[in-house]
Amino acid sequence: MLKQVTLAAVAALGLAAPATAAETEVHITDYDFPFEGPFGSFDQMQLQRGLQIYTEVCAACHGLQYVAFRNLHDEGGxxxxxxxxxxxxxxxxxxxxxxxxxxxxxxxxxxxxxFPKSAMAEAPDLSLMAKSRAGFHGPYGTGLNQLFKGMGGPEYITSLLAGYEEAPECAPEDFPGYYNVAFNAGGFPEECIDEEGHHKAPGSWIAMPPPLLGDDVVYADGHPATVVETSKDVTAFLMWTAEPKLEARKQAGFTAVLFLGILAVLLYLTNKRIWYRAKYGKPEE
Structure with a gap:
């Protein structure tokens, strides 16, 4: 089930003109990904679809300079x-x-x-993008917001890719960029700012045109290729590039917690046995 939230945020991704001084409201949707949660793991088919999206759409501008081609063969990828x-x-x-x-x-x-570096100087490298962006900003910081609200870089990227909409009526037709309800670091027309300095519409204008149009990519497995689905697929792939050892880390963490739990029980029983005589004297035979 999808949950959409509205929040006030600050600059996040510098792909457009500087934002105005007014506070910008953006729409970030809480999407469900199979790799979320303490026991989540990557969906191999989704990663392959995301690789296809990156190759056919994103690679023309954006690079993955920290990812080796051989890692595409790794288990968990x-x-x-x-x-x-x-x-x-x-x-x-x-x-x-x-x-x-x-x-x-x-x-x-x-x-x-x-992978090659980005072909355009203004196009950021996507290797670590999913870990460097946050779905929420605020007093709790990125980590705690991700933990308690379930909104992190993957939700932000998917919301951004699927967040292109028709510009509001208050905006002039010749305003540069593309209107996106999830992007807050772009330009914003003065016509859409009220007397108190509040934006009349969420988001801002981003320099990058809509990269995904829906059904412009054909999946070999017949999976739907809507804007939202393709956005989620390429986001999952970018999450894997940012943290390729995610499953191994979770497994190691679960193992560590399990052993620590067993150790805590053993220490408790040992402590109880050692101090039994001091508390209650020698047990009767």
Whole structure:
């Protein structure tokens, strides 16, 4: 079940003109992801769909410079076979300084190479985007808001990708950018600000055009390709790039808590036995 919330926030993602001084209200939707919660894990098919979205839509501008192609084969990730990883990597070119007698030259990428950097200077790298953005801002900070409200980077990214709407009537037609109800760091027309400095509409105008239009990507597994579904799929993939060892970390944490619980019980019983005579004397035979 989806839950939409309205909140006041500050600057989050610098892809557009500077925001006005007025407080900006944005709409962030609480989407359900399979990797959330202490026992959540990535959906391999969703990660593969997200990889497809990144390749066909996002890679033209945004890079993943901290992710190696070989990680696409890792357990807990997209799980591509090794031959598919090699074929996928070969679609990209990387600059190798060892070629051309040390002058460097371009060559097809191999699984040991990392994804290219962003092709545009103003396009941020997406490797860690899902961990660096927050669905809530406020006195509790990003971590506690994620813990208690269930709203973090994945919710923010999905809401942003699916948050493009028709501009409000108060906005002039020639105002630069694209209206997005989840983005708060962009430009905002003076015509949409009241006398008290409050914005009449949520969100702001972002420089990036809508990257997902709905049904513009065809999934091999027949999964629906609506704007919301494709946004969730690519967001899940970006969450994996930001934390590829998520499942291993959760498993290690659960194991540690289990052993600590057992140790606490043993220490309690040991303490009780050691201090029994001091409290009650020698037990009767």
């Amino acid at each position: 997209p799980g591509l076979p090794e031959d598919q990883v090699r074929a996928y990597a070969a679609q990209f070119e990387v600059f190798d300084e060892a070629l051309a007698d040390g002058d460097g030259d371009w060559r097809p990428a191999t699984p040991n190479d990392k």
